Amino acid sequence: MPADRDMNRDPHPSTPPQTAGTLESRLIVLVPILVGVTVVLSAWRMLLGVAVISGLGWAWKQYQEKEQQRLTKLNALFYQLIQDNQGRLTALDFAMHGDISGTEAQEYLEERAREFAAGYEITDNGGMVYCFSSIKLPERYQTIDVASVPAMAEPEAPKAVAPKKRRVVLPPPMNQTELATRLGVHPTTVSKNKNKPEFLDWSREKDPAGFSWTYAPATKQFFAIESEGDRKSK
Structure with missing residues (x-):
C-alpha cells in the first residue's frame, strides 16, 4: 500500500561518498607541487655551493696572480740592484727600492742567499751586506760573474779596512x-x-x-x- 511504502522509506536518503575522490584530487595537485619545491630547494643549495666554490677559486687565482706579479717585480729589482752594486746588497736598500717592509726584504734576500750560496760581510758600522759573487740571470741572460764587473767611478774617500767575513744571525x-x-x-x-x-x-x-x-x-x-x-x- 502507498502508506506502508512511505513508512518504510528512509527519511535521510544516503548520498554517494565523495571523500575518497576529493582526497585523490588534492593529492594529484599537491604531490607535483611538493616535488617541484623539493627540487628547487635542492637545486638552490647546489647552486649556492657551486657559487661559493667558484668564488673561492676565483679569489685564490687572483691572489696567486698578484703574488706572481709581485715576485716578478722583486726579482727584476733584485737582479738590477745586484748588477748596479757589483753583487753587494743590503736589506735596507732592497726595502727602500722595492717599497716593501724590512722584514719582507730580509726574508727575500735570505732565500736568495741560500739559493746562490751568497756570503755575508759585516761593515765597520755593524751593518750586514749580502755578497752575491756569482749569479745566474733568468731567461735570455747568461751567468755573469759580478765580481768581474768594473766598479763605477766614485769620489775619493778614505778606504775602509776590509771587513772580516763572518756569518752572523x-x-x-x-x-x-x-x-x-x-x-x-x-x-x-x-x-x-x-x-x-x-x-x-x-x-x-x-x-x-x-x-x-x-x-x-x-x-x-x-x-x-x-x-x-x-x-x-x-
Missing part, C-alpha cells in the same frame, strides 16, 4: 712596539731615543744579546747591527 727587523718589548722599555722611550746619536749604544746596553739597533725612517722599522765591541770580543 741577526734578529729580524722590528717595529717600535716589538723593539720596546725586547729592550724592556716603554714604546715611547724608544720613540724619544731612536733619532739620537747615542741610540746605538743605548739600545746595545738594553738588548739582551748585546746588539745595537738603528732606525730606518723609510721603512719605519728598527734593524739590528752587531756592535764593534762584540765583533772584537769574538
